[in-house]
Each structure stands twice: as C-alpha cells, then as structure tokens.
Amino acid sequence: MKYDDYKALRIEQDGSILTITVNRPEAKNAINHDLHREFSLIFDDVDRDESVDVVILAGSGGAFCAGGDLKWLLTLHGDPVATSAGIRQDRKIQNSLLDLEKPIIAKVDGPAIGLGCSLALYCDFVYASEHSVFADPHVSVGLVAGDGGAVMWPQLIGYARARRYLLTGDAISAPDAAAMGLITESVPADALDETVAKMAKRLAKGATHSIKWTKASINAGLKVTANAVIDRAAAFENVTQLLDDHRIALEAFQNKEKPKFTGR
Known part of the structure; x- marks a missing residue:
C-alpha cells in the first residue's frame, strides 16, 4: 500500500507499525476540508494494508487536534449540500x-478537541502527556456532538x-481523564514517546490475529450502540450547521468574543 496521495496526514512505517500524524501544526492540527477528506479514507486504506x-x-x-477549523466551518454554514457531505x-x-x-x-500531546477528541477516543489505547486536555465543545459553537462524542x-x-x-x-485535563477512565493513561511529557513505542512494539510482537479478532469482538457490541447513535447525532449536527446560533458562535470566536446565542 502506498500513501503518497496523503498530504494533510503524514504517514510513516517502521516494520509493521504505521504512524499517522496530523500535519497542520500551523493551525494546531485543526480539521479543514483536506484533512477531513483524508481521515475519511485513511483507515480503510490501512485496513487493506497487509x-x-x-x-x-x-x-x-x-497539539493532537484542535477540532474543526473555524474558517472552514464558516464556508459550510447554511449550505445543506456541503454540510451533508461533511x-x-x-x-x-x-x-x-x-x-x-x-x-x-x-499519542496525545496537547489539545484533543471536538473531532480531534473523538478520533482519540475511538482508538484502543489513549496515552496523553500530563499537560494535554480533552474536550468536545460542539455545544459551545452551536452544534450537536455528531462526530462521535455522543457515542464514546x-x-x-x-x-x-x-x-x-x-x-x-x-x-x-489528561490526569483527570485517566482517573475517570476516559483515556488509558496520563504520563509525563518526556515519557510519552517511549510509553507509546513500548506498547506498539508489544502489540506488534504479539499474536496479531488473536489481538485483531479480540478487538473486533469488543467492537461488535460498540458498533451496535454506535449504529443506534451515529445517524441521529449526525442528522442533528447537520441541522445545527444551518442555524444562526452556529454562525454567531463561529463569528464570535473569530473576533475573540463570547457568543450571544438567539436560539435560532
């Protein structure tokens, strides 16, 4: 499998371990059109990579991922065709x-926000540096948590x-997230790389088929729940992307102001 077409995601392989890195550091790895599209493709490609x-x-x-890019979200607002595609x-x-x-x-170092947080929580292990934070602030920008938060x-x-x-x-905070079971473990920043590498190598040296199929068995029940939630949450999020409150929030945050919601 070749990953040459990916630009917003940086793909590197070491043996049987593949590292996918969100590659928009200038924007704290916020999700824009290109990154969103690549995320919709990458895991299927990895699935096919033997x-x-x-x-x-x-x-x-x-930063892990700061959520949706405000400029991109504003371009989608009010356009039902564009929002439904997203x-x-x-x-x-x-x-x-x-x-x-x-x-x-x-491997979370820094903020994991919105879709960025959901991406982390869908992973099987979540290791975070102690200064990292997790949040799903969809309601803060006038949206429904439709990209995984309501599931996970x-x-x-x-x-x-x-x-x-x-x-x-x-x-x-990462330590609080670990204490309540939202993530696997919070570690000192200088231990994060080693902690993740150690677990990745352990899994790669394990009985890989047994590990994969045990994960599939665990996810079987989760998929039943997800199927009951995803479509409804996504539909509600699509509706809220068309409402005034979403636009008001985006414009307010761009201007570093507090949004004044109208309920419309």
Whole structure:
C-alpha cells in the first residue's frame, strides 16, 4: 500500500507499525476540508494494508487536534449540500475506525478537541502527556456532538459524566481523564514517546490475529450502540450547521468574543 496521495496526514512505517500524524501544526492540527477528506479514507486504506499490524495516531507541533477549523466551518454554514457531505464523511470516519481490526494507539500531546477528541477516543489505547486536555465543545459553537462524542463518552465514563461534559463543552485535563477512565493513561511529557513505542512494539510482537479478532469482538457490541447513535447525532449536527446560533458562535470566536446565542 502506498500513501503518497496523503498530504494533510503524514504517514510513516517502521516494520509493521504505521504512524499517522496530523500535519497542520500551523493551525494546531485543526480539521479543514483536506484533512477531513483524508481521515475519511485513511483507515480503510490501512485496513487493506497487509504489511501493517499496529497503528499510532499522533499530532504535530505540540497539539493532537484542535477540532474543526473555524474558517472552514464558516464556508459550510447554511449550505445543506456541503454540510451533508461533511456529515457523510464523519460517518465514514467513525465506521472505518470501528471496523479496523488492527489496534490503534492515540499519542496525545496537547489539545484533543471536538473531532480531534473523538478520533482519540475511538482508538484502543489513549496515552496523553500530563499537560494535554480533552474536550468536545460542539455545544459551545452551536452544534450537536455528531462526530462521535455522543457515542464514546457515555461508553467510557458513564452517562452522568458524559452529560456533564457534552452539554457544557468543558475541558478535562489528561490526569483527570485517566482517573475517570476516559483515556488509558496520563504520563509525563518526556515519557510519552517511549510509553507509546513500548506498547506498539508489544502489540506488534504479539499474536496479531488473536489481538485483531479480540478487538473486533469488543467492537461488535460498540458498533451496535454506535449504529443506534451515529445517524441521529449526525442528522442533528447537520441541522445545527444551518442555524444562526452556529454562525454567531463561529463569528464570535473569530473576533475573540463570547457568543450571544438567539436560539435560532
């Protein structure tokens, strides 16, 4: 498998370990059109790559992924054709992550926000530096959490805690996220690379078919839940992308102001 067509994602392979790095450091790896499209394709390509047994997902430049790029989101606002195309890609991203049998390790250094947070939480292991933060602030920009948060947060930390964070958009520090079971482990920043590499090598040297099919068995139940949630959450998110409150929030954040929502 060749990955030469990927630009927003940097793909590197060491033996049977493939590292996918979000490569927009100038924008804290925020999701734009190109990056969103590549994420909708990459996990299916990895699934077909017989040379890969383990995947590491990382960010560049001191951030994992800062969520949706505000400029890109503004270009989508009010355009039902464009927003529905984006929602369709969201569903492809989520389903391809759940379908991928090869274990995925998220290496989080810095903010993991919105879709960036969902990408991390869909991984099988999430290791984060102690200064990292996790948040799904869709409601803060007038959107429904339709790209995975409504699926993963309740499964990982329970419905009461999930509501607490999804309905407010509040952030969680990596140590707190680890303590409540949202992520696997919070480690000192200077130990992150070694921690992730150690687990990746351990999995790559293990009984790879047994590991893959155990993951597939675990995900079988999760996929049932996801199928019940994804389409509804995505549909609601698509609707909110057309509302005034979403535009108001995007413009306010661009101007470094607090949004004044109208409920429309």
